[in-house]
Amino acid sequence: MIALAYRASISNQREYRRCIGVNRLLGLLVADTEYPELYGFDWNCPHCGVAVHLKVRKQIKNPDSVEDWYSFCICECPRRGCLGVVFVKFDNNNNRIRAAYPYPGTSEQHFPDSIPSRIRTDMAEAVRAFAADCHKSVVVMCRRALQNIALDKKIPRAEIKEQIKQMQMAGLITKPLSDAAQEIRHFGGFGAHPQEDILDETTETDALKVFRQLDQIVRNIYVMPAETKELAKRRQGIQQKPGSKS
Numbered sequence: 001m002i003a004l005a006y007r008a009s010i011s012n013q014r015e016y017r018r019c020i021g022v023n024r025l026l027g028l029l030v031a032d033t034e035y036p037e038l039y040g041f042d043w044n045c046p047h048c049g050v051a052v053h054l055k056v057r058k059q060i061k062n063p064d065s066v067e068d069w070y071s072f073c074i075c076e077c078p079r080r081g082c083l084g085v086v087f088v089k090f091d092n093n094n095n096r097i098r099a100a101y102p103y104p105g106t107s108e109q110h111f112p113d114s115i116p117s118r119i120r121t122d123m124a125e126a127v128r129a130f131a132a133d134c135h136k137s138v139v140v141m142c143r144r145a146l147q148n149i150a151l152d153k154k155i156p157r158a159e160i161k162e163q164i165k166q167m168q169m170a171g172l173i174t175k176p177l178s179d180a181a182q183e184i185r186h187f188g189g190f191g192a193h194p195q196e197d198i199l200d201e202t203t204e205t206d207a208l209k210v211f212r213q214l215d216q217i218v219r220n221i222y223v224m225p226a227e228t229k230e231l232a233k234r235r236q237g238i239q240q241k242p243g244s245k246s
């Protein structure tokens, strides 16, 4: 019994850490992950990204008597255009979803449209890899996203180290962002090619930091200019209205 409880608590801790990890990863992200206080089966559908009340299709009582307040459910998004299936671990004591798969923010439509599709796809795959504890895959995906940025910005084909320098020279990124990009390149390389030392291991923290560096770069190159443009458009619209003071 004790062993069972111990095993349950270990697996629970691992799952808890993973949920927290994914939320931390998404927390400072361009993806929309602001969760209000959620009750019952309220959730952000991981397929369509809309806040919904999931429809429960099947509910199974937890066979583990130590944690019998949990149940496992197969749910469905109620939106007619979506109907995506979500697997839920439900906490009956607190009347709320404890964990759900797929994780939110793991598909490209959860990132702003201002980011080119190929880059969003790489970022979403990095988030999925993080959710599955595949930290080497996260850093490799981040490096790939960086290469896709160079491609999108028509930086001549070369070693990625050179392409980053050219991006800085072209004024696309500042010196700190260029340094960040070089670190993404290094860690992505460690993830992709076996190393003989401690760098062979990519930790969760490494993956988290590398992803956040990439996020900063993407935010600067794509998201910020798009938002600035929107603001300018809105201001000009107001100023052009008759009677408005400029």
Ligand SMILES: [Zn+2]
Residues within 6 Å of the ligand: 045, 046, 047, 048, 049, 050, 077, 078, 079, 082, 083, 084
């Ligand atoms: Zn949906």
